[in-house]
Amino acid sequence: MVARVLLIGGYGNFGGYIARALAPDRDVRLLIAGRSRSRAEAFVRALDAAHALEAHALDIDGDLDEAFTRARPDIVVHTVGPFQRQDHRVARAAIAAGAHYLDLADARRFVCTIGELDEAARARGVLVVGGASSVPCLTAAVVDHHLPGFARLDALDYGISAAQQTNRGLATTSAVLSYVGKPIAVLRDGISRTVHGWQDLHAVRYPELGWRLFGDCDIPDLDLFPARYPTLRRIRFAAGHELKLLHLGTWGLSWLVRLGAIRSLDRHAGRLLGLAFLFDRFGSGRSGFHMVLSGEGPDGRPKRVRFFIVARSGHGPYIPCMPAILLARKLARGDLDRRGAMPCLDLLDLDEYLGALAGLDITVHREPAHA
Incomplete structure (x- = not known):
């Protein structure tokens, strides 16, 4: 059939x-x-x-x-x-x-x-x-695969870095912009704390791709994983643009939302997406996913696993x-x-x-x- x-x-x-x-x-x-x-x-x-x-x-x-x-x-x-x-x-x-x-x-x-x-x-x-999709399907699959190698899993730190030269639609852009600068509840130090979308600016060095910038994002894992992996004390998911200039621009806009100067960026998604397309010639078709799992190994020593996926040719x-x-x-x-x-x-x-x-x-x- x-x-x-x-x-x-x-x-x-x-x-x-x-x-x-x-x-x-x-x-x-x-x-x-x-x-x-x-x-x-x-x-x-x-x-x-x-x-x-x-x-x-x-x-x-x-x-x-x-x-x-x-x-x-x-x-x-x-x-x-x-x-x-x-x-x-x-x-x-x-x-x-x-x-x-x-x-x-x-x-x-x-x-x-x-x-x-x-x-x-x-x-x-x-x-x-x-x-x-990637969250929570891929992210949980990565954790579940490596979990038997930990006596205790304490922290997950992971994210997605988009390629500049990739198909990206208005809906995806609007979804991301909807939480830029907005409060997000996350697990930090074993308790719920508040961060803000696209802030907590940090960099991750990828194989092949070099350094990429990231900021906090809101995803289902932030509710699902603390219950699924009860020893967790910290979880951070972040996303970022390939081009550092665009990432820093979005980070700057996040402060305008956080401070109340702009109510929300998603209503400006069309204009911001059009602006981003103007920078395509400065980017590539290479995107990435990373996850760092930290905790204690079976031998009682601190353990960390770094997992990366690198996509080229716009296949991300x-x-x-x-x-x-x-x-x-x-x-x-x-x-x-x-x-x-x-x-x-x-x-x-x-x-x-x-x-x-x-x-x-x-x-x-x-x-x-x-x-």
Whole structure:
């Protein structure tokens, strides 16, 4: 049986990566959906696929019950952000239609409350997954892989550095800008403390990439991980621009928000994104992910593990898209029997995740050492 996979935002930034990965799959019939039917039709015409493709007009703020009745999906993949401004109406409509649901949400509350749909999802026999992306799927997979090597895990310090020359959309930009300068609750010294988005300016030296700048960001892990890894006393997630000038510019704007001179930067996302594009010729297509795990080793000595992913040739966006791709394939083939609603945890392990990136211009670097 071929599964009908409805890809909402299928001609968009992340949706396009997922579509190109799933289209050749013989177990998948891809349905490309978005607010513009003409754009969906144009994207479909340019895509090589194992089965006939369909284009659908669909607005996530519109009548989803009618749209899903028309599309008849077996699996819904929701890529349309920013999720910071959304509730779970798309997931609820998918459940009502008897379809599995995956999203690429990075919004803290959105992902952490997806379990509220668990009873409804189980009643319909479907899987509902929030955050099928880098956070919390990849980040938890990295921790789980290295956790057996620690007698006690004390701290996680990690982040994502974007490539300047990469496809980046308005929704992603708006999502990031929504918390720049805003207060964020984090675990520091074993208690909840407040930091501010894009502040706590710091640098990390990457293999191949050199020094990249970072600032604090808000993600689901900040709520999920202290409960998942109860010995943690500190967790920091940060993000940054490849170009230091742009990063420092955003850092400066964060102070205007924090001090109340600007209410929020996300309302200026279009202009700031346009400005960022002007600097593309000064950047590259190289992005990175890093995680530093610190604690105590089995021998009682302090232990630290440094894990890096370096993506070149603009292949970085495949990393956050990979969980949705892998889970859609598993569901289409009947290889995943989990049901209910949950954040994207314990569904993919690190070896499976990294194995799916093989063939892309992506390299993994590991630096285990005693502190």
